[in-house]
Amino acid sequence: MSRAAIADKIMPMPKGDKLIVLAAGLLLLGLGALPFLAPALIVDKMIMLFILIIFAVMWNLLAGYAGLISVGQQAFVGLGGYAMVRMVDAGLPPFPAIFVAALVTGALAFVLSLFVLRMKAGEFAIATWVIAEVIRAIVSFDPIVQGETGTSVVALNAYAPEMRRMTIYLLALVSMAGAVWGTWALLKGRTGAEAQAIRDDEDAAASVGISTFRVKQRIYILASVGCALAGTLWLASSITFQPRTGFGIQWSIFMLFMVLVGGIGTFIGPILGALLFFALQEIFGDFGAWYLAGLGLVAILFALYLPRGIVGLWLDRGYNEPLSMRRRLKLPRG
Amino acid sequence: MRAVVTADPILRARGVNKSYGALKVLHDVDIDVLPGEALGIVGPNGAGKTTLFGALAGSFPVTSGAISFNGIDLTGTRASDRCQLGIARTHQVPRPFLGMTVFENLLVAAQSGARLDAAAATGRAADVLRRTGLADAANRPAAALGLLDRKRLEVARALATGPKLILLDEIGGGLTESELIALVDLIQSLRSEGLTIVWIEHILHALMRVVTRLICMSEGRILAEGEPRDVMANAEVQRAYLGSSPE
Structure with missing residues (x-):
């Protein structure tokens, strides 16, 4: 207090990070122009990449920053898709339905949060998976879904394919940018700091005044909306909804792979993990079962040689984590 | 034995019981903590001091x-x-947020x-x-701290929450004599700013330099309470501390 004259401050963003943000901004602008230039196949693939990035960022928010290890995010991928099917069936135009369905799924996540967030660690993980399976079973009973046969969002066929593809691409791009930026803003704020404290020690977090349940709930609902949005975008681009696919455990496995391989609990890691996963899918995706074995092999190699993920390439060499969430105190000299 | 009460207590506990199954850890504990006072709590291990906190x-x-x-009635509050x-x-046992830096531990608090x-x-x-001597470690990961600095961090993080009452649980253990003096100075200066202190400590000479009143607990009960010197001179307290041979 004797040094009140010197205002203590948090260090500003490092120059390198500013460059990364600038480059990312320019890249986004470029990506905005891509569907006007690139062939349809590329545009479709890019939609998938954006969806993967949303998944990775959301699972990292949940598990990496809040310690909520869920293997049941497919519940929200499927519910988002199902809500969209229902809404479009009720007459809502498909493009707004992409977003409305994601928000409605968030309301359901609120209800689920009251139960699952009372559980800890392993129990929580199993509960999320069980819930996803139960919801899948319930949704399969809806006549509209036609059991495992599934259904299609036929209303999307009313649009010319080119126009449809371009719209979905731009919506996916905006959603991805929104998810990344929103996560950034959240983590930089109080909720982000509180989530990390809860991840590290929930009881100690409560002892410093953190409303642990409320913070976890906020993160859980946001991650659910994010996964639902990725799910509705995916449905919009693939048109067919099948409970087995929509609620499939593979979504959680993809999320886990991207986040762990990229670097859990780092901001940039999961995005890099999504890029790597996307590349692996492109290169080896046609090899069927071998592709899955390959993914497993990559995961094992990372666990053995680069346990901190791609971001470990920087960290292991003593460099600071790019786009780190760390708040560093600027200490007065002398 | 009870000290003369001159102000309304800032904290009042009446008939507090805590059981884990058949094991009763706290038996009808009554405590009044007066605003601005420094209350010490001593007692053998397993007396229920930490459970009381x-x-x-x-x-x-x-x-x-x-x-x-x-x-304010605290029943049902988290x-x-x-x-x-x-x-x-x-x-x-210090419980820092290990994935965060020292500064971030305090910032979130x-x-x-x-x-x-x-x-x-x-x-x-x-x-x-600065007050707790952690300024140089501000941007270090909490996980990189040794036990002593982790204990400092416990106190610092609690202070960062801006308390009116602070419950200190064996923060003196393992400190060198000069570190103990610094700790006593810190606690005294906090008290002079109006902070109310309750301190569980085994290192009696440090505790006695700070506290104005002392409680001795044993087997989940309050054994004696009052002037620190009187409490330590109490025969029952001596027996609880030194351990009585079964008769």
């Missing part, structure tokens, strides 16, 4: 009994609410416990870091 700080629900703080009301605690905005919380955290 947990009960006061809301770390778990008590089996029965009533606790109020500044006249640890986070109690911290925001002004009760901070340290943990006997100031933001959540004291509801400060980022700028004010930064100032608070930096002030507390």
